Amino acid sequence: MPVSAWPALAAIVIFTVAFVFIATEKINRVAVVLGAAGLMAALGLVPGSDVFYSHQAGIDWDVIFLLLGMMIIVGVIKQTGVFEFLAIWAAQRSQGRPYRLMVLLVVLTGVTSPFLDSVTTVMLVAPITISVCRRLGIPAAPYLIAEVLAANIAGTATLIGDPPNIIIGSRAGLSFNDFLLHMTPVAVLMFLAFLVLARVMFRRSFVYRPERFEAVRDMDARAAITDPKMLTRCLVVLTLVIAAFMLHTVIHVDVAVVALLGAGLMILVTRADRAAYLGEVEWPTLVFFTGLFVMVAGLTETGVISRIGEWASDAVDGNYSVAAAGLVFGSAVLGAFFDNIPYTATMAPIVEGLVAGTPDAGTGQALWWAFALGADLGGNGTAVAASANIVVLGIAARSGEPISFWQFTRYGIVTTVVTTVIAWAYVWLRYFAT
Known part of the structure; x- marks a missing residue:
């Protein structure tokens, strides 16, 4: 093997070993990624300065600060009691029936994801889910998994719904309306298919507990809101944040900056308890992301990923x-x-x-849509494949409802296979069959 191939081999070995440790959960995942990232840097597989300053070969601070800002926003909103209000409402609306509850929560997630991003959506929905499941005496894990899978599917519909779409839209010059026209139809098809699939995949978790529903049925949901004035201020700020997310390609303010400004404004207008909202920040999740970005950067810098892409391009042959x-x-x-x-x-x-x-612009666009669908749907493949997945696993662990790597992944693989087949059928029928 040529000497030049050794950096690539080293990066592959480090990444593979780390991934195995993450999957088997023998060692804490944060320790694993930090160790792997440190080894990548120590061996020179990732240039030292690039680790901190390069989007292509280091930590993506946009993602880190987007998560931090939204975690603080959720921590402030939580102090108003609105999540408990929504939990009681969801339990009453579903009449305590587990599958009805899952459909309600998944649809709520699916409707929201295209207009926020999938990470923000699951951060808002997860606290509601955990609360309602506790009230009904049912495990929260299946519902959290279903929500994050749904968020990644529904997020394919728009430019801002899934982070890969933002990158692709910028690179290919595709607008918000382009995504609506080309991606929304298949996103709806995949989402409807997922609702049916969820009924089968999670069927063993659907245990109805009438006695627990009886305790919730006659509750006054509005009584759960502890500070209506604070809630009103939070909702005003949250509305501004959501509007800025949707218009970020027009106002040219990065979503991470929007999240941080929103967090600061919400703290300012509510004078929320600092210890409470900082206590809601998933610090281990943020650290995990930093290490993961460096691990992937090692594969990028040593040419592993680009070599795979070049091989694929050569295989196309027109x-x-x-x-x-x-x-x-x-x-x-x-x-x-x-x-x-x-x-x-x-x-x-x-x-x-x-x-x-x-040969023409239409074929070129079809390749971009194929790439976007594959990248978005691949996010459901494993527990660490997308930002939303990692965030939900962190929230679940913190709430005493841990979700293992394989518990998530076994549902994610099935969902990815089904939705990817639907996506390819759509691409072929719409762009190549005629």
Whole structure:
């Protein structure tokens, strides 16, 4: 093996060993990623300065600060009691029936995800889910898993729904309306399929406890709101934050900056308890992300991911329907093992080169849509494949409802397979069959 290949081999070995430890949960996942990231840096696989300053080869601070800002916002809102209010409402609305409750929570997640991002959505819905499940005496894990899978599916619909879409839209010059026109139809199809799939996958978790519902049925949900004035202020700020998220491509303010400004404004207008909202920040999750980004950067810097992309481009040989299939299925597989944000950022230039060789603009756009669908749906493949997954696992662990790597992944793999097949059928029928 040539000497130049050793950095790539070292990066692959470190990443693979770390992933195995994360999957088996023999060692705390934060310790694993920090150890792997440190080893990547120590061996020079990631240039030292790039670890902190490069989007392509280091920590994506936009993601870190988006999460931090939204965690603080959720921590402030939680002090108003609104999550308890919504939990009681959901329990009463579903009449305590587990599958009805899952549909209600999943639809709430699905409707919200395209207009926020999937991470923000699950951070808002997860506290409600945990609270309602405790009141009904049912495990929260199946509902949290279903919500994050639904968020990743529904987020494919718009430019801002899933982080990979923002990267692709910027690189390909695709607008919010382009995503609505091309991605929303298939997102709706996949979401409806998931509602049916969830009924089968989680059927053993649907245990109705009438005695627990009786205790909730006659409760006054409004009594759970402890500070109406504070809630009103929170909702005003949250509305401004959501509007800024939706308009960030127009106002040219990064979503991470929006989240931090929103958090600061909410603290200012509510004078919330500092210890309480800082206590809601998932510090281990933020640290896990920093290490994970550096691990993936090691594969990027040593050329592992680009080599895979070049191999795929060579294999296409002018057959663009095959290229589209490769982008859908290949991105879904690779995206399941590498966080789909750095994966998308790395592969976007390769796809751009592939698009440049297409005979017309329509075929080129079809490849971008195939890439977007694969990258988004691959986020459901494993517990560490998307930001929303990692956030929910952190929230669940903190709330005493831990979700293991394999507990999430066994549902995620099934969901990814089903939705990816639907996505490819859509791409082929709409762009290549005629």
